[in-house]
Each structure stands twice: as C-alpha cells, then as structure tokens.
Amino acid sequence: MRAAIAIAETNPRLRVAVVSKVYPMRSHTVSAEGGAAGVIAADDSLDEHAYDTISGGDWLCDQDAVDEFVKEAPQELLRLEHWGCPWSRTPEGRIAVRAFGGMQKKRTWFAADKTGFHMLHTLFQTSLKYTSVVRYDEWFVTKLLVDDGRVQGVVAIELMSGKIQPILAKAVILCTGGCGRVFPFTTNASIKTGDGMALAYAAGAPLKDMEFIQYHPTGLPFTGILITEAARAEGGWLLNKDGYRYLQDYNLGTPEPEPVLRSMELGPRDRLSQAFVKEVEKGRAIDGPYGAVVHLDLRHLGRQVIDAKIPFVRELCQKYQNIDPVKELIPVRPVIHYVMGGVHTDIDGATPLAGLYAAGEVACVSINGANRLGSNSLPELLVFGARAGRAAAEYASTQTDPNSSLLAQAEDERRRLERDFLHKTDGAERLATIRTEMQETMEQGAGIYRSGEGLTRAADRLRELQERFRNVAMQDSSRTFNTELTAVLELSFMLDVAESIVHCALRREESRGAHQRTDFTGRDDERFLAHSLNYRNSDGSSRVEYLPVTITRWLPGERVYGR
Amino acid sequence: MDDRITLRLARYRPEEEAEPTFEEYEVPCRKDWVVLDGLNYIKDQLDGTLSFRWSCRMGICGSCGMTVNGEPKLTCETFLTDYAPGPVRIEPLQNFPVIRDLIVEMTDFMQKLTTIKPWIVRDEERPLAEGEYRQTPDEMSEYMQYSMCINCMLCYAACPVYSLDPKFIGPAAIALAQRYNLDSRDEGSGERLDILSQHEGIWACTFVGECTEVCPKDVDPAGAIQRYKLDAALTSLKSFLLPWGAR
DSSP states (O other): OHHHHHHHHHOTTSOEEEEESSOGGGSGGGGOOSOEEOOOSTTOOHHHHHHHHHHHTTTOSOHHHHHHHHHHHHHHHHHHHHTTOOOOBOTTSSBOEEOOTTOSSOOEEOSTTOHHHHHHHHHHHHHTTOTTEEEEETEEEEEEEEETTEEEEEEEEETTTTEEEEEEOSOEEEOOOOOGGGSSSBSSOTTOSOHHHHHHHHHTOOEESTTOEEEEEEEOTTTOOBOOTHHHHTTOEEEOTTSOOGGGGGTSOOOOSSOOTTSGGGSOHHHHHHHHHHHHHTTOSEEETTEEEEEEEOGGGHHHHHHHHOHHHHHHIIIIIOOOTTTSOEEEEEEEEEESOEEEOOTTSBOSSBTEEEOSTTEEOSSSTTSOOTTSHHHHHHHHHHHHHHHHHHHHHTOOOOOTTHHHHHHHHHHHHIIIIITOOOOOBOHHHHHHHHHHHHHHHSSSEEOHHHHHHHHHHHHHHHHHHTTBOOOOOOSTTOHHHHHHHHHHHHHHHHHHHHHHHHHOOSOBTTBEESSSOSOOHHHHSEEEEEEEOTTSOEEEEEEEOOOSSOOOOOOOOOO | OOOEEEEEEEEOOTTTOSSOEEEEEEEEOOTTOBHHHHHHHIIIIIOTTOOOOOOOSSSSSOOOEEEETTEEEEGGGOBGGGGTTOOEEEEOOTTSOEEETTEEOOHHHHHHHHHTOOSOOOSSOOOGGGOOOOOOHHHHHHHGGGGGOOOOOHHHHHOHHHHHOTTSOOHHHHHHHHHHHTOTTOOOHHHHHHHHHHSSSGGGOOOOOHHHHHOTTOOOHHHHHHHHHHHHHHHHHHHHHOTTTOO
16 A cells, blocks of 8 residues: 555556455554554664664664665654554654564554554555555456566456456556465464465565564464564563563563563564473473463553553453453463565565565565564555555656567466366365465474474475365356455465475574574574575476675674663 | 354355355354354365455454344354354345355445545645644544444444445444544545535434444444534534634
8 A cells, every 4th residue: 555655646647556355454464463663762763773673683684774764664654644543642642652572762653552453544545545546456466477577467356256357567566465374373364375475486586585484472372363562562471380481591681570672571573482482392381272372461560551552452362362361361372473584675675577566574675684573564564665666656657568468478377267276177185175284384394493304394295285286176166256266376375485485494504583493503694694585497496596685784793682 | 072053154156046045054163263263164174165255363354244143243253152052144244235155245335435535634734854743642532433443344234224225425434534534633524524415314324323333343433423413513504604604
C-alpha cells in the first residue's frame, strides 16, 4: 500500500494496479502488535538505532542500508501520523515511545498493541483517495512475465470468476510478505506462503539470506498466536518451572524488577529462543499438552497497565487460551515469526532483474541481517515500500509498453494451470499430507538449532516431496473461487522456498544470529561475513553464491546484552 | 478417542447447482478447536472442494465471518465445544450474494467504503517538518472505538435495514466516517455529512442495535449511527436558522 501511494504521488499519470490474493486490509501486517521503531526522543540518536540494528543482526546487515533506514523511519512514521494513524500519545499529546527487545533507547512507536492493524488500515484507507490506484482484490498471481530480460507483468487468477489472465505492466513490485507457513508452528497467517519469493526465484531473481528464520520467543501453544514483545517491554518476565527468570543464565544480564533495555527479557529474539531450547534440555521447562512451554508472567503489572498498554494480549489470552494474564501465567514457546531473508534488492527495492522490485518481508535489503530486532519490520515496509514505489515509478516512466509476445507466455501459463491442476484427473497424493510433511521436515531439519546431517536429510526429503507433488490429486475442477487450486499453488511456492532455506542453511557452516549450527558453533567472519544468494539454474537446480556485507562504520564485534 | 461433532454446511457450487444445499461432515470436537479448525479439517482430510476464506486466525484480519447456528460469527474465535453435542449449522453471512459455499461477495461494501472518504481531509496539509499533530489521549478516545473496525461484515449480515435496502451505506462504513469526523486532525466532517445525507436508509435505522451486538471488536456502529443522525439533524436545523453560516 505504501508503494502504491508512492507511485501515485511520484507520477500521477502512471496507472497503479494493486494485485492481492486477499482484500488489502486482510494482509498480514494487520496482525503486527508491538510497534514501529523510529528515533524521536531527545536522548536518542540515529547512530544508536543503527548500532542496535546492526549488532542485533549479528553484523550481517548492510550498513549503508541501515543508515538510510534509521534516517527515514521517523519521517515515514510521522507521515503515517499525518494520514491519521492513531499512535499512542503522551499526556501532552505527543507521540509516545516504548522499549523493545535489543534496543538501547525507547524508540518504538505504538498504537496500543494493534500497531500493524492501525498502520494497515490507515494506509489502505488513505490509498482510496488516489484515483490512479486500481485494485485487483482477490486475484492470485501465478507467474511473473519476463521478456527481453525485463519483468513486464504477471499472470493472475481472478478468484471470483476463475478467469486466468495477464496483467501487463512496465514494472512490478512484490509486497507479498513472508513464508512462515513452510513451518508447522508459526504466528503467520495462512496466506504467508512465500508467493513473492517463489515467483521471483522462478523468474531468475536470487533469494538472499534465506537461512535466517526468526523464532519469536513468546507464542501461545497450539494456535501459535503471538504474544507481543511489548508485554516484556512493559515489564513481563519469562519464568521456568521453578518460577525462576532463567534468562540470567544465558549471558543476558541480571534480573531487575523493572525492565532494563538490551537486557534479560529485552534481549534479542534469537538469543531468547535459543535459551528456551537450552532450558528444555535442562528439564526446567513446563510440560504442556502441545509440548514444552515456559511462563510469561504479567501479573505484577496489574490490570490497569495491561488494559492500557497491551489490551490485545489480554483479549487473545482470554479468547484463545481461556486464561486472564492479570491473574494467571501465560504458557509460551518459541514460534516461527519472520524470515530475515527474501528477494535480493538494493536500497531502492530493485532486484537484479530489470523491472522487478520488492519491499517488506518478501525482500532482503538487508537491514535485518541474521536476526531482526522487534519493531524494525513495520518501519521497514514503510521506508522501503516508499523507496521501491518511487524507484519503480521512475523506471516505469522511461519504459515502452510491454511486448505483445507476453500474451503468448500468459497463454502458456493458463494451459499449464489447466493441464497440471484444473483438468487433472489422475494423482494419488493428498495435498495436505505433502504440506504437513514439508512442515515437519522444516521443523526437524531447519529449526532453532541445525546440523549438517539434519539439513542434508531435510534437503533429501524436500526433493522427494517435490517429486510427490507432481502426483498430487485434485478434487476441485471448478472455476469459481477454487481454493484448492490456490492451496496447491501455494504449496508449490512453499516447496521452492523451503528448499532455498535448507540449501542456504546447509552451506553456511557457522553460527550467526538466528542460524545456529551444532556442528559449527562459532561465527566465522573469515568465510561468512557475506550474504547467501540463491539462484535457480536453467535446469531447475539451485546454486548458492556469496556477496560481501557492506560495512561502513561498525566493524564486526561481540554482541553484548545485559552488561 | 476424541469426541466428534457434526458440521452441517451450506454448499453452493454455481457451476453445478442452482440452489444452495446442505452437506454434513463429522469432525473431531477438541477442547481448543474453533469452527475454523473444523472447516480446515474437512478441507484437508475429507473434501478438498469446500471453499471458505480465512487468514490470521486471531480475530484481526476479518476474513472468516460466517453464520453459525443462525448468528454471524468470526469462525476463528467460535469454539466447537460451545455447540456440543451438535450438529452445528454453518452458512455464509446473510444479506450478501453468495459466490460459492461459505464465501460471499463484498464488492458493494468496498465501493461504499470509498464514498465516505475514509482518510484525513484538510484544507491545508501540515508539513512533515512541523512534526506531529498534537492529540491528547482524551482527544484520541473520542474516535478510537470507531477505528477498531476490522471490516468483517458481521454487522451488515445482522442489519435489518441493509437486508431490505442494499443501498443503505451500512453500519461499518458509517462508523468509519465517524472515526474520521471525530479525529481532531480531520476537517472533512462537512463533506462526509453531505455524502451520508444523500443516502436514504440511515433514517430507517431504528437503533435496535443488532450491529453493535454482533460486533466482535466492540466498535458500536449503532452508537455511531445515532450520533450521525443527531449531527445531521443539528446541521439541517442550523442551515434553516443560519442559512449562510452553517457548516
């Protein structure tokens, strides 16, 4: 949405098509809870935000990109305020900021604990005033159209009618979000199936740093519903079965009654999730019906603080867990939340493939490195959505109309969809079975701790699942809102993305941020201070190359928390 | 062995049948399963042709509204055990054309949304360099409730006026108009009043408040509508008394 507005403002003569498989206000940004980081407080500085981001990302962030990001984030958040976003305020009516994990200053803007919801609705509603923005709501993109080395549109299915048709364009921006659904237990909505990553990969653009997958330390068991980091920023504690704040045993500082920035419960997500695994190994977690959990304790905050600052946490716990955090402990466990990697872009959202741009979780600029800090992803989608929109608008303004030869390509794609899925009568494999096996493979092989052996096994399993996918059985041949067709296409996207994650993880023989190898336990800056770039070869196989990290001011150092 | 429960689902396949029919499926009735879990069980294990919308399964994306035993509900927060021993009747939301199975068409709402100008309207936009608009927590609380709408359409499904007159702009859209009208940063309430008063229907709302009752986010659209009526009445009274001065 931010990119669409940026295009409309850069060149009002361009026609903008927003193509989305769901209505835009259903997009997964809606679920983001805690907040959006941007330096605004008098005691804060851009350099401190940049340093927190870079050290939080275990020095895999491109520092030039981080510099731009921290500079533009407050401007973008302010712009959203002018568009009506109901940011929480101080008693004087100024923007209020809260603490967040891995940040040394309070700089996270928030709209209670429905920040993503308010941002998305503000952007969507504001976009309605731009008449050059035309929406293709509930259109499912199946392919990028590439000709003459340029991306010149997409093929999409209009779900309501089942019509399969090309949408030609001088430039395409992917804003499709992440791929959490390749794992079994995730905060991600059902729509987060890595579509944009798989589409770009198939079209020849590389995926970057796909091995870096973030576990959020506090998800509700079974549902995977996120309990926001803001719960800890407001003073929540993580306790093991003995009621002990166990993070003190993991080099994250000493427990204080009040929250301390960059310490204990306000450490970075990768370290907290890893501490959970160790705690389970020590037998100090709590057994629950869905596996081991620890407890998040908010009781000492009291009803008033909980209702004012994190009301959604209370609502979610009461509705889905049947517990009231005012009086009871919340069972939590790490849950797949975010992928740091994505389609390789430069600082303007441009991919190496002409005409193709990407922004948000689908992209990897990279500002998140090996571990994203909480509250950096919302400003990221604003800053880089706007930059990609402006860059794509300028590019499109200089391009000729798309080639008519693309229509033949689109026709081929329509025939492929009909042959392989809609008209398919044979096939023995159940779609949901392949999906479940893929998810289990990923959890076993590419979870919080990984090994060469486990990753190799996962790669073999995924190859096997790709084979079995060819034999998938289709029950639904209808054109009208065929959700079996979209589910099978999503599965094909996820299988490609899962393979990319595993291949990159296997080759990265070190431990950095969210990528922890039990067989290579240290960070290896000699060999791996570099981004993985995963390309698809023309025969369908994949290769991984490396691109040095851009270091401008901060040389790689130790990640220090709690001291 | 899990308890089981029967879901009686409205099916409609427009390419095959002229009228909706019902089909029954038996699903596990687990303690923490919501209706949506039951539907996904059917889709994954029993019948891949069943169609319904869902996404976040945490009550915030607004996709999964359906009629459960006659009441409009978000199926991601409606627990199966509350309906034990069953059967549970699940139908698409009422008052909308059905596209297929449990999926309704909402293009009408999307068009209505644009007509009420749901964005900040100002004569002069504040430059970014001047920082944020000041807005105290009290000023925020004026409109916050109306900003919580997730566009789930339950209020339209419950609205007796909308069921008779689809031209009625409807509860969620009016609540959203009020959300901006009551925002201290906005200067567009006059324009929105003009737009809303062109639409009939609003005067037919009898404040029975079904919309507010079914709202999963406590937005209180009925309150917004009453408030709007009062504003509209006052404005027309002012324009009668002060023909040049009312806005």
